[in-house]
Amino acid sequence: MTLPVTTFIMPEKGGDMTKFNWFPTFIAVLLAVLILPIAGCITIVRQPAEQPPPPPPPPVINSFTISPETISAGQRTTLSWKVTGATAVTIEPEIGEVGAGGSLLLSPAATITYNLTASNESGSTTGSVTVTVMVSTDKPDLVITDIWLTGAVVNYKIKNQGNAAAKPTWTYFYVNNLKKAEGYVDILAAGEEKTESFSNLDWRFPGAGGDPSTTMARFDVRACADGGSNIEESSKDNNCLTKIWGHTFTYDFVKNAHLAKWRSSAGDLKWPMVSYDNKGAAYLLYDTVVMCPEPVSNGWIQGRFADFYIKYYGQETTSRELVVPENARFTARVGFEPGKVSTDGVRVALGYLDATGSVVLLPKMDVYSDGTMRPYEVDLSSLAGKKTEFILWVEAKDSPQGDCVRWAESKIVQE
CATH class of the missing domain: 2.60.40.10 (Immunoglobulins)
Known part of the structure; x- marks a missing residue:
């Protein structure tokens, strides 16, 4: 192996050495002599980049209907929908964020088109339905x-x-x-x-x-x-x-609150509870059931309600699924517990368990600490004949302080 030769030119004897900056040049040459012979032995291997997982398919709108499609002013129509594979579902105008499936009784004052948008990380899928509101004419009705x-x-x-x-x-x-x-x-x-x-x-x-x-x-x-x-x-x-x-179906959530299975974003809860529990709490107050989500941002609490019964005298209470009758409707009045003040309010909803045991939340409603009890109604006719358990749901927003709300006259009734 022949090493490269570098010749140093020094100033003549007696010359001014300060005019020749020889030391950096010497170091550079020395490094070149040591490194160049082995430079051909270095191999750089680049690892192939890891492929990201494929994105999920776009959401699917299984159904989005309104019936009847034509009404007179003052009449009501039912808006129904079912979506799969979505992380967010909204219906506009006026309705906002909803669950993956449900129905609403609406009474629009004029002809209106409702637009549903189902979204996930792959994108969004849209659908629309229109209800025509007939202007009254000079005819009897x-x-x-x-x-x-x-x-x-x-x-x-x-x-x-x-x-x-x-x-x-x-x-x-x-x-x-x-x-x-x-x-x-x-x-x-x-x-x-x-x-x-x-x-x-x-x-x-x-x-x-x-x-x-x-x-x-x-x-x-x-x-x-x-x-x-x-x-x-x-x-x-x-x-x-x-x-x-004759005999009609009625289910009272307040009367069954002590038998329900309670859970919050902090874990399982055991009845009876107290309002200051840091995991969240549910308890009876007069003729209402109070629900307080875990006091953290976006904390939540839910009660799971079934058909509770005692098979034999002296045995513990057990449960089974409720059979939803025809013409069933959930009705309630919801408001903050007296003395509780919230800066941004909460969202409440009725939900149910689907065939896989997953919770499906029906349209949510915002509730604020303004001293009023707001009516909350859900048409359950789309669930007629199904066996399920129902969920009462309360979720905090960014500020969880004071987020304790009352459910009054909370019932499923058959009309």
């Missing part, structure tokens, strides 16, 4: 406003809520979808309401005054104004009123 029993006589109220008089009509009465009677109704002026009865029907079942006794069997009764569709109206979709007479 007959509705049944009530049905009740007086002894064996079936009574009803019929009203013309249209802008023109209604000619004489016949009201039909059905029991379990079978027509049982007809009742004649004379001319009804615009805005007029009358009390009538089905004189040719004798109700031979227990019950006197108001609805029949709850000890009797269940009957689906329906009265329909203008049963023969003999007059032209501004709307034909609101002629009938349906009621359930």
Whole structure:
């Protein structure tokens, strides 16, 4: 191996050495002599970059419907949706963030299009539905406003809520979808309401005054104004009123609160609890159940409610899934516990367990410490016939101080 040779040129004897900066040059040459012979032996290997996992598929909107699609001003329509694979779901305008599935009863004042956006890290999927709100016209509009029993006589109220008089009509009465009677109704002026009865029907079942006794069997009764569709109206979709007479389903969340399974973002909770527990708490206050999420930003608390029963006398209470009846609705009034002050409020929701045991939260509602009890209602008709357990949910926002809210008159009822 031949090393490179470097010649140093020094100043002549007696010359000025300060004019020649030889030391840095000497060091540079020395390093070159030592390193160059082995430079060919160095191999640099670059590791291939680790491939990131593939992104998930975009969300799927399984269904997004509104029914009926055409209503008159003042009527209600049901908005329903189901989404899979989304980390966030919103419906605009007016509704905001919602769960992956649910339904809402709405009464828009004018024709409106609702837009659903389902998002995850791969992007977003959108869908839209439109409900048409018919402007009232100078036509009659007959509705049944009530049905009740007086002894064996079936009574009803019929009203013309249209802008023109209604000619004489016949009201039909059905029991379990079978027509049982007809009742004649004379001319009804615009805005007029009358009390009538089905004189040719004798109700031979227990019950006197108001609805029949709850000890009797269940009957689906329906009265329909203008049963023969003999007059032209501004709307034909609101002629009938349906009621359930006899035994109906009711589930009281306040009465079952001590049997529910409680959990917060800090872990499982055990009844009874106290309000100052740092893990969160739930407790009864008069005729309400108070829920306090874990006092941290975005902390939460939930109660899991089932059909609680005792199989044999003396045994512990056990539970099973609730069977959701037809025409079921959740109703409650929600507000802050007196004396509690929150800077940004909380969000509350009703939820249920799906077939996999995962919690599905229905549309959430914001609640603030303004001294009011806000009504919260959820239409459960989309769950009719299903077996499930229900969830009461409260979540804090950024500031968790004082976030204790009351649930009053919290029930599932069958209408």
